[in-house]
Amino acid sequence: MSNKITVLGSGAWGTALASNQAVNGKTVTLWGRDPAQMQLMRESGRNDKYLSGVQLSTNLTFSDDLLESISGAGIILLVTPAQTLADTAQKIAGSIGSGTVIISCAKGIDQNTGETMGQILHRIFPNHQVATLSGPSFAIDVASNLPTAVTIAADETKTALALCAALSNKNLRCYASNDQLGVDYGGALKNVLAIAAGIVHGRSLGASALAALTTRGFAELQRVALALGAQAETLSGLSGFGDLVLTCSSEKSRNFAYGAAIGRGEDLTQMKLAEGVKTAQIAASIAQNNNIDAPLIFAVNELLSGSINVDEAIAQLMARPLKSEAGIKPA
Ligand SMILES: NC(=O)C1=CN([C@@H]2O[C@H](COP(=O)(O)OP(=O)(O)OC[C@H]3O[C@@H](n4cnc5c(N)ncnc54)[C@H](OP(=O)(O)O)[C@@H]3O)[C@@H](O)[C@H]2O)C=CC1
């Protein structure tokens, strides 16, 4: 595997990952679609649009030429928003070297196809090793060289282990998994639940309600993802429970911040990317079609579509039939 790493997507997460790898001695090219933005980053050594004030590694190469940026890359990290990942992947499909490994770092479910990010990569790159990198990792923390741990999942454990060895460093600890589906569903679903947690916070419903929401959110995340083929151990790990806890507890999460704005009745038009908004819709329809009980996801979807308001959502959730906590209905 060549030592060059190419990161596609120069938003908060792509920039943070690229800088993390470069600051730890890797040869890294960061590609972004906007030439003026890339020139600004090249000149300033910062990404003030997405990571205000953070000084990036001086060891980074910036590019706005997609195919040139991936030339000779051993690893390509795809870090554009989930709904654009298939499009970005398609653009490079005919141009990558035979040994190149492609890793999704996006969290979502494709609205057009219902595919996970990993399923998209398997479809578009049938002859390449593909993987998903996911876990509790705010871009600002990684870009600030704070310690972070994530999961890297690939179908073959040896591929996941090799990627962990290639990408781990003193600031980033990567754990290997062979459950890419589980890692993808955990990362996608936690965003919907983080919106719900943000609503609880923004509406000042109290710390007890937030703890209950996070716990029942985890039960729901497990129920949905297990029904779709994920492994239980994966969902209890960094990419499931770990990321859910992170994003259900901090306004640094854009999904949580989005929910908090809803809870406070604020204008949503200037909000940053909140992947959970689109995921709520597709996750709700997947759950409905597969007869999976997902009350929180359904409530977030109904709220976002405007068919119920926050008070109605709370009343609806609190009035659900009583049940065993482990999911067994009382006799
Ligand atoms: N931020 C974080 O802490 C983390 C994010 N993630 C995940 O990473 C993914 C990306 O998030 P993040 O970087 O934070 O998002 P940002 O909103 O910060 O940045 C998105 C980037 O993608 C670019 N972009 C948008 N559409 C396209 C397109 N069609 N083709 C190419 N580039 C495009 C944007 O370019 P432009 O500026 O020109 O619009 C921008 O550079 C998401 O799925 C997110 O869930 C995962 C872990 C942590």
Ligand SMILES: O=C(CO)COP(=O)(O)O
């Ligand atoms: O996924 C993330 C941290 O792991 C980032 O969360 P947000 O997209 O909600 O900001």
